[in-house]
Amino acid sequence: MVRGDDYKFLKIRDAITSINQKVNLIGIILEFGSSQKSKGSDYFCKLKIIDESYKDGIPVHVFAESMEMLPCITSSGDIIQLSRIMMKIHANDVYAIFNKKFSSFALYNGKDGESFLPYQSSPRFHQREQDKKLIAGLRKWLDDSKCNEGFKTNFLLLREIQDACRVNLACKVLHLCEIGNGWMVFLWDGTDAPSVTVIRKLEDEMANELPLHLEPLPLSRDVLCTLPTVGTILRVIIKPEYGMQVLHLLEIGKWVKVLNMICEVHAGLWRGVFTTSTRLQNVPEDDIIVQGHLSLLDERLSFKLGRMPYWSFPWPSEITGLKILVILLRIKCRQFYSS
Structure with missing residues (x-):
């Protein structure tokens, strides 16, 4: 007693x-x-x-x-x-x-x-x-x-993150998988992370090309079909020593608040990294921050080009990817015949 x-x-x-x-x-x-x-x-x-x-x-x-x-x-x-x-x-x-x-x-x-x-x-x-x-x-x-x-906690959108900074995010859990040294969780809030400038020499890219994804193996077709077709999907690395504290909070399809997480550019792609001070909190879909994110998404999809990345505005060039490829091939041919 x-x-x-x-x-x-x-x-x-x-x-x-x-x-x-x-x-x-x-x-x-x-x-x-x-x-x-x-x-x-x-x-x-x-x-x-x-x-x-x-x-x-x-x-x-x-x-x-x-x-x-x-x-x-x-x-x-x-x-x-x-x-x-x-x-x-x-x-x-x-x-x-x-x-x-x-x-x-x-x-x-x-x-x-x-x-x-x-x-x-x-x-x-x-x-x-x-x-x-x-x-x-x-x-x-x-x-x-x-x-x-x-x-009062300041929550950013994925479109507002910066390289090598600590952020608070409110995101939806899309997928969770185990990787060689811990876990990787896929988070999404309906917005596009800023574009990344990658400066590499062509010969470096040919010898060691940048990856298209950060996970060791590509996701299966079944998983890919469940992912949203608009907005950035942020890969977040969770080391084994932190997994015990947070894995029970990462429920697929639910929203979470991620506090004090590092966001950085790795191999030309955005990723999040858990640290000793990172915290997770489950939130319902009627949370005011979540509702704000969903409202922005609905507004975006109502536009004619709502699925275009934010950083492509104002309106993208009318030159399609095919036209750009043709132009590059012509330039390459001219260089070849002039040499």
Whole structure:
């Protein structure tokens, strides 16, 4: 059973003065990192929480015996309830330690949450009726305060991405396959990624031509027939160490929000790369961002040349690919006969 002392939750302002003591905290997640293997046999992750008493935030280091036992946070702005965590100080910096032997946690939806049931909790967690009041209070404070602006996430369209930059995207999951060293997921939002300028010598291209796809083997005809015929399909690389955290969120045909992912040009093609700070969040099709993407797609398809890539506008040249080929052949012939 949970002892009576564990029913008392401190404000962060008071907890930072309780060095080397076990305390209970409930706060809003300001930042969170990825799950990692420690130098020993444990797994750990780091996060920072705030409340109305301490908006600078306090770091929390969470340790667990397996990656599945760590908090799987879906979004900054969510609420975490922490019981029996130890307050520590190092180099004048105060932080909290979650001990796998006696600490517990529960995660709740924050900004848009209505339910008081946690979407994840540790085995030692015991929910109380009094917790609802604390959660409701934090949600109201976050909604009313200017602090809420810090959790607004800027989502780009694929047509707005840039090389070697970190982005937040809202995309539909089209396909998922295993590759030699991890997985590759195919994402789409109905827009076209920017055109890529590839500078190569002809002799280099003849000896080592650029690939038409990034996956080791071409997709089967059955899979290709299910893919959209308009918009860029972004290949995203997921390494084995990240797969355990995200594969269950990648459901074919569903939309996801991808946070803090690297987009880059590789071998003349756009690709995404998961890092330790990349996060995924499932979203319903009626999400305001998803609806915005679908509205743009409907508007685009209503145009006469709606399937033409965005970067081809204004209207493409009337010179067809066949005409261009004929012109190039004529030039080549002239060069041959003049030499």
